[in-house]
Amino acid sequence: MQIDFIAILPEIVLTVTALLVLAADLALRGDAKQFVNPLAAFGTVGAIVATVVLWGSERVTFGTMYVVDDFAVLFKLLFLGTLLAILGISWRYVAEHRFFQGEYYFLLLTSFIGMMLMPSSRDLIMLFIALETVSVPAFVMVGMRKRDLYSSESALKFFLLGVLSAALMLFGMSMVYGFAGTTDLVGIAAAISGETASVPLLLGSVMLVIVGFGFKISAVPFHFWAPDTYAGAPMPVAAMLAVASKAAGFAGLVVVAFIAFEPVADVWGPMLGVLAVLTMTVGNLIALQQRDLIRLLAYSSVAQAGYILIPFGLARTGPEAAVVNAAAIEAVVFYLIAYAVMNLGAFGVAIAVERRTGLRSIADYAGLSGRSPLLAMGLTVFLLSLGGAPLTVGLWAKFAIIEAIAVDITLFGIVLATFLVVNSVIAFFYYLKVVRTVWMDQAPAGLPQLQPGFNLSAVVVVLMVGTLLLGVLPGLVTDFSSVISIVAAG
């Protein structure tokens, strides 16, 4: 079998970097250990270069298991950009908390290798391996603060729910295999569409596969791990789980739903639409009562997952469905990019405030505007953007979803749009509550000086500029996200 090494070069670069990081950690002693961080960042930049040159080409390797097209490249760039930002916000946090630094960066890179595999997978086995490569290092990273009760508890919860959902998904995959006789996604689609009457057992299996991804994206019946895990995990890991791991789950869901299960889209489409409504409503309503900023961000990320699920609810099957499905995928991709920019920024600010002081309840953010105007400004922009305010990228992200609904207006689409709008209003209530605390309330006396450090400040500034720039010129991303189409391939 011929292997196209150019197509998997980004993954190879990341793998080599991960191993180098592990080796460097052995060689370095004491405070010098923190310099594995720039090493990892260097490797990430290399992987970005290797990915960018793949734009516009269509490469297929490992049989038909692995496809690098524009869809995959866009997702890989999203993951690598997220990785750079997370490396930036973890450096001093990890160095100061006396983590197992080499192991932390190694696991982080390994998890991202799994994410890189996800949008390229065109085979159930590959998808499963990618999903587990994302999850297993994440289980360890969540429990990285070994002597911390919260950390070990959140790791246990995350792990048990993670393996349970993986087992359910595998059972679904095995049934799909038994039905189709192949694990190739295109082959599965062909086998399913050959069936005239829908088979309940097959539909059940399809649902089980979707459950596995539903866990990763923390859609509502499977969201219980998310707030506890985010709150107990080291904060950069929480940022990773909230942004990158969720985007990877969506990448896998897009691939498996729109390629393999496209012929039964009339069944999973409405189901995911209902899940979207539940997810955003439950997430927003519980977020209203949170007093801890990380838990608020956790529930807000559950709600955001609900928004991103809306386009899945629009999916159709049949020959004329390609337009609708393409618009839906485009909305998902654009929302994920916008979400990554604004949510990473919010976590960055939370890390800057929590570091050294350990303060994380919303009341502790009182008077942040006086203590650090930059961080206060950043937090305001990110939270407003998460809510969907004008002049920020969040507005265009929601607009992209409405646009996808408007391609072919149906009653269900209108219902989904209504829920989107109503939920955005609810979400503004708790986002603005934080913003008010930051700007209006008096800071309690005797708080220590905030020292975000150069890396963290740089990441926050870059993400803030990105949020505002994309809010004015969304075309910078949509020019690229609009040309992707994996529907035609399916």
Next chain:
Amino acid sequence: MSPIGPLLLAAFLFSAGVYGVIARRNAVLVLISVELMLNAVNINLVTFQNLLFPGDPAVTGQMFALFIIGVAAAEVGVGLAIVFNMFRNRASVDVDDADLMRW
């Protein structure tokens, strides 16, 4: 040979695993129950491969089963480490004791 027998065995094992995950409070036993579920998947895959698609030159089902065995081993390694760490911190592996965080 009819695939009904092995498939029923797999379905039974899977259900037993689900029951174990829901009913057991000991984290190690929950892990074992998840392993039961994964092995049910393996029986499923091997049955389909051997009895329904014996002509497949890539032996997809058995390859899939091998991958699942490998990944399950990694998962158990990580899982036992997490449970062990939890035990060192609070001298209990009862999942109901993990209740520091609610809502």
